[in-house]
Amino acid sequence: MNKRQLIICSAIICALVILSRCISKQPAGGDMRGPQYAAANSCESCHKAIYDSYQSTAHAHTSGLANAQTVKGTLTAPANRFVFGNGTEVVMEQQDGRLYQAAYSNGALQQKQAFDIAVGSGRKAQTFLYWQAGKYMQLPISWFVPANSWANSPGFPADHPKFDRAIPSTCFGCHSSMVGIKSVSAQGLEMQEEFEQNKLVAGIDCQRCHGPAADHVNYQTEHPQEKTAHFMAKIGALNTQQQIDMCAVCHSGLKPMLKPASEFKPGDALADFVMPTAPFPTSRIDVHGNQLQLLAASKCFTGSKQMTCSSCHSPHKTERENMQVFSQRCMSCHMAGSPNFCTLKTVPAATLQQNCIDCHMPATPSSAITLLTNGKQSPTPDSIRTHWIKVYKEVK
Ligand code: HEC
Ligand code: HEC
Ligand code: HEC
Ligand code: HEC
Ligand code: HEC
Ligand code: HEC
């Protein structure tokens, strides 16, 4: 066989192998991310307990179709509106089962757009996008939970409503499992992205963290007696850094990306995805969405060498505000009665054990928030739990 025939021959073999894999590995239901992915709900049958509890998490609901059930903000008068500085009023309207934001100036309708996608689970805030000619555009007003009111969307001016802010794909990289991008082009210094309509795997699903799982689902379905996992990364077998990176790809702040976050799989390195930025003095690190850097500055982290986000967080459950549960996790290293326990003597040990968090990880007003709030515009400044674990003299 000459070289040319060899190449053709191997090309045919390759094509056949790929084709046969496609046919035999096509998962039931399928997923728009491609054949390596199983349908998003296919984990339920075998991992029911995890699947069910996961549905309650902020991750699961961090994006989705916007409708009267998923929108957390008030839709009924008089609180269903926001008045901009120039007197223009943006009002929530419902029509034929759809929701709209309509801007009125002196009673005359200026502009009106539908809610298509909600971003944010509504823990703290929710913002909304509408679809227009290949782009996701942000609606002018968002819902702010601490203020219990609608107000101009983060980064938007407070004096007049704007309907023309296109949202970049990076939003979806952290707030969804996948978004379809049709094309990317440069227009001057700005990147212009065109999205594929209706191609969004909303929310953060199992495979967003665990990686594509069609092979796992097919294998386990074909071998129901098999009690060990095949074709699935074992997170416990990853090193500490790799386990942290799985979370940090979305929790190390808003930074330029080298690759789309949605391509991250367990075992990948954060440095291959997120552009390194000059280190800040720790006191100036923004507490918004930057849990990694704050935690990394803590002695718990540097001293234990084995701390991951899972040392305190259970990835499939909502434990928010359960200070006792979190305090138990602190005490797995700082055992009551041991020399590692809290050295504060003015408070009884039993009281200390109820809540380590408010003293050592106080909720801190975020000064440099670029995304959610902006001191001047937002009705109340947001505050975020700092991950810089230390002694805060002011909470003595
Ligand atoms: C047909 C049954 C079946 C389906 C469907 C299934 N799994 Fe599994 N999976 C198993 C079995 C069996 C194990 C091994 C026992 C265990 O850890 O629960 C396992 C283990 C795992 C593990 C732990 C791996 C380890 O060893 O640490 C993860 C993660 C996982 N599955 C994720 C998923 C995801 C994500 C989906 C959906 C895309 C899914 N599984 C669908 C049967 C299934
Ligand atoms: C795909 C991006 C992404 C990944 C990966 C990710 N997160 Fe998140 N996480 C988010 C977003 C976005 C939110 C905000 C959700 C909301 O409320 O809309 C969030 C919120 C949270 C919250 C607050 C939830 C609450 O109920 O208060 C915790 C805690 C958290 N993440 C921990 C983790 C941990 C631990 C990991 C790794 C095991 C992880 N995250 C991986 C994007 C991600
Ligand atoms: C690098 C990942 C990342 C990017 C990019 C990102 N976010 Fe977030 N976002 C987060 C994380 C993480 C949180 C939760 C922060 C926390 O609680 O500390 C969050 C929180 C939010 C919340 C509040 C959710 C809630 O219910 O409390 C909204 C709304 C939001 N983001 C909208 C957006 C929009 C719109 C964009 C794009 C312009 C965007 N985000 C880009 C990671 C990201
Ligand atoms: C935010 C990221 C994230 C998401 C989303 C996620 N997991 Fe996990 N999962 C983890 C981490 C981290 C671990 C390792 C847990 C640990 O170290 O305690 C894990 C462990 C597991 C395990 C093996 C250990 C166990 O607890 O039995 C299974 C099975 C599993 N996940 C299934 C799922 C399924 C099914 C879903 C969707 C319903 C899902 N996971 C969604 C991060 C995630
Ligand atoms: C994985 C083990 C581990 C966990 C979990 C843990 N810590 Fe630590 N922590 C350490 C180690 C190790 C040190 C450093 C001790 C030293 O240097 O003497 C430390 C130090 C500290 C310090 C002193 C910090 C300083 O700057 O002097 C405080 C306060 C603290 N931890 C509180 C907490 C609280 C509160 C929690 C729970 C939210 C927690 N830790 C969870 C291991 C842990
Ligand atoms: C030592 C324990 C500990 C570790 C380790 C830890 N967290 Fe947390 N985290 C907490 C506690 C406690 C809270 C507060 C929960 C609450 O307010 O209900 C919290 C809150 C959060 C929140 C919500 C913050 C807010 O105010 O909106 C996010 C997001 C989060 N953690 C992500 C992470 C990520 C990502 C990692 C790993 C880089 C991580 N955490 C590691 C203890 C920890």
Ligand code: HEC
């Ligand atoms: C009422 C606020 C408060 C509570 C609750 C509290 N601490 Fe403390 N903790 C302090 C203060 C203040 C100090 C410094 C005491 C001193 O200077 O003697 C301290 C000291 C410590 C230290 C030693 C720090 C060092 O300098 O090495 C550790 C570790 C610690 N706390 C862990 C915890 C853990 C774990 C819990 C929960 C079981 C907890 N603390 C609950 C306020 C508190």
